[in-house]
Amino acid sequence: MTLHAGVPGRCARHVDDPPLPDSGGRADVVLALLRAGASLAQRPTLWLTRPGELSPHDDDLRWLGPAAWAAQALGVPVGLVVVTRRGWFDPVSDVRREWRRLRPRPLSARR
Numbered sequence: 001m002t003l004h005a006g007v008p009g010r011c012a013r014h015v016d017d018p019p020l021p022d023s024g025g026r027a028d029v030v031l032a033l034l035r036a037g038a039s040l041a042q043r044p045t046l047w048l049t050r051p052g053e054l055s056p057h058d059d060d061l062r063w064l065g066p067a068a069w070a071a072q073a074l075g076v077p078v079g080l081v082v083v084t085r086r087g088w089f090d091p092v093s094d095v096r097r098e099w100r101r102l103r104p105r106p107l108s109a110r111r
Contacts, residue, residue, distance in 0.1 A: 001050040001059055003029065005037030011044075012036035019059070027066035034070055034078065046071070049083045054098060056082075056091045064091055 001019075004011045012033050020026050030046070037044030046067055048060060060082050067080040081090050089096035 001048060003033060003063060004045075004047050004049065005030075005033035006040040006044050010040045012040065016059075019062075023062070023066050026063055027069050030063070030067050030070035031073060034074055034076065038074075038076070044076070044078065045081075046078050047081045047083050047088070052084055054082075054084055054087050054089055054096060056089075060091050 001016045003014045003016065006012055014029050014033055020029065034044060034046065037046070048063055050057070050059065060080075064080055067078070071078040079090060079092065081088050085101075087096060087098035
C-alpha cells in the first residue's frame with residue numbers, strides 16, 4: 001500500500017511497509033506528504049493505492065482520520081481516495097469510478 005500526495009506523475013509518496021502502528025505517526029506522514037505535494041502541484045490530491053477490491057478495507061480507514069486531520073491543519077480541502085486496479089472510490093462519500101482492462105490479455109494467459 002502506498003500513500004501519494006500531489007498529482008499523478010508528479011507526487012511525493014510513502015510506502016506503508018511495515019504498516020505504521022499509530023494514528024499519530026500516520027498523521028505526521030500525511031502532513032509531510034501534503035507539504036511536499038504542495039511544492040509539486042498547485043492543488044495537491046491525496047490518494048492511497050493498494051491491491052484488492054473496490055470496497056473499504058481496514059487499511060483505508062486507518063489513513064482516513066490522519067488524512068482529514070493533516071488537511072485541516074494545513075487549511076487545504078483535500079480528501080483521501082483509494083485507487084485499485086479496478087477503479088477508485090472515496091471511502092467517505094462512496095463516490096466511485098470503475099474501469100475494465102482495455103488491453104487484450106496475452107494468448108498464454110487466455111488458456
